[in-house]
Amino acid sequence: MAKRMKAAERRASILAVAKVLFADKGFHAVSVDEIARRVGVSPAVLYQHFASKDELYEAVLDSLSAPRETYVEAALDGPDDFASVLQRITRVFISRVDEDPDYFRIELLSVLEGGEVANRFFASRWQSIVDYIEYSLNELVREKQIPVVNERAAALLFQGMIREAIYSKRILNAERYKGISMDKLIHQLLVLFLQAIGYKGPGE
Amino acid sequence: MSHVTEELDARGLNCPLPILRAKKAIAGLAAGDMLKVLATDPGAVKDFEAFCRQTGNELLQSQSAGDGFEFLIRRQ
Numbered sequence: 001m002a003k004r005m006k007a008a009e010r011r012a013s014i015l016a017v018a019k020v021l022f023a024d025k026g027f028h029a030v031s032v033d034e035i036a037r038r039v040g041v042s043p044a045v046l047y048q049h050f051a052s053k054d055e056l057y058e059a060v061l062d063s064l065s066a067p068r069e070t071y072v073e074a075a076l077d078g079p080d081d082f083a084s085v086l087q088r089i090t091r092v093f094i095s096r097v098d099e100d101p102d103y104f105r106i107e108l109l110s111v112l113e114g115g116e117v118a119n120r121f122f123a124s125r126w127q128s129i130v131d132y133i134e135y136s137l138n139e140l141v142r143e144k145q146i147p148v149v150n151e152r153a154a155a156l157l158f159q160g161m162i163r164e165a166i167y168s169k170r171i172l173n174a175e176r177y178k179g180i181s182m183d184k185l186i187h188q189l190l191v192l193f194l195q196a197i198g199y200k201g202p203g204e
Numbered sequence: 205m206s207h208v209t210e211e212l213d214a215r216g217l218n219c220p221l222p223i224l225r226a227k228k229a230i231a232g233l234a235a236g237d238m239l240k241v242l243a244t245d246p247g248a249v250k251d252f253e254a255f256c257r258q259t260g261n262e263l264l265q266s267q268s269a270g271d272g273f274e275f276l277i278r279r280q
Contacts, residue, residue, distance in 0.1 A: 068219065068247055072254040075220035076227060089220065131218050 011049045013039050019060045023102035026109035027117045061124045064103040066096040081201045082136045083194055094186055101170050130155045147198045154197050161189045209237035215244045223255045233279040244272035
């Protein structure tokens with residue numbers, strides 16, 4: 001029992017230290033040796049928990065996302081219309097970011113590093129929401145509930161505005177948005193987004 | 205004898221679409237009726253376990269099928 005707990009604690013320490021280092025320097029600039037040294041274990045011990053730096057990075061990204069079940073709960077917990085579901089899952093996304101700003105640092109660094117690292121970030125963080133928007137808009141257009149719209153551009157619009165809100169409030173700490181809560185800002189952005197795509201639904 | 209009342213093809217759809225579709229499909233069923241769901245989202249197994257837990261419906265079956273998964277849910 002003690003041995004198992006110690007292993008679990010050690011795994012948690014490795015994840016915590018890795019997260020701080022990745023948030024500080026990005027994926028490529030951080031070595032397994034450095035992570036191990038900061039945790040106080042040998043690289044061999046680290047590799048017992050994570051087979052590679054890649055795997056460790058994935059685990060850090062996973063730990064930064066809200067658990068899948070939280071998204072399921074949000075999707076089910078209220079009206080089914082596009083706007084209401086989008087609002088609920090966006091709230092889950094934002095609340096997780098708010099709990100841990102390191103997430104956003106890691107994302108910004110991954111974008112600058114480019115390549116596979118950035119793709120992995122998109123897949124782990126944004127893809128679900130972006131796919132949901134594209135697919136739903138496609139359906140809404142087919143059902144003539146909204147005017148014809150480029151779903152891909154619309155999903156990018158959404159991703160961009162949410163990212164900018166996070167950046168302005170949580171990284172820049174911009175003076176001009178200090179007077180408005182993150183929750184209210186996101187709500188207003190969602191309203192603008194829905195107006196932009198011509199959505200007139202029950203969630204308005 | 206148990207039979208599938210409705211089949212939902214959610215292949216190619218990712219979370220949260222399969223569970224949203226399932227919620228809609230199940231709403232149209234009577235208690236005891238069954239919904240069969242086909243999905244390819246790698247997270248679908250966990251999603252449908254959560255779905256049944258949260259909606260109080262019974263997950264009768266959860267298995268691999270082809271290049272995806274097949275779920276059998278009984279409306280409670």
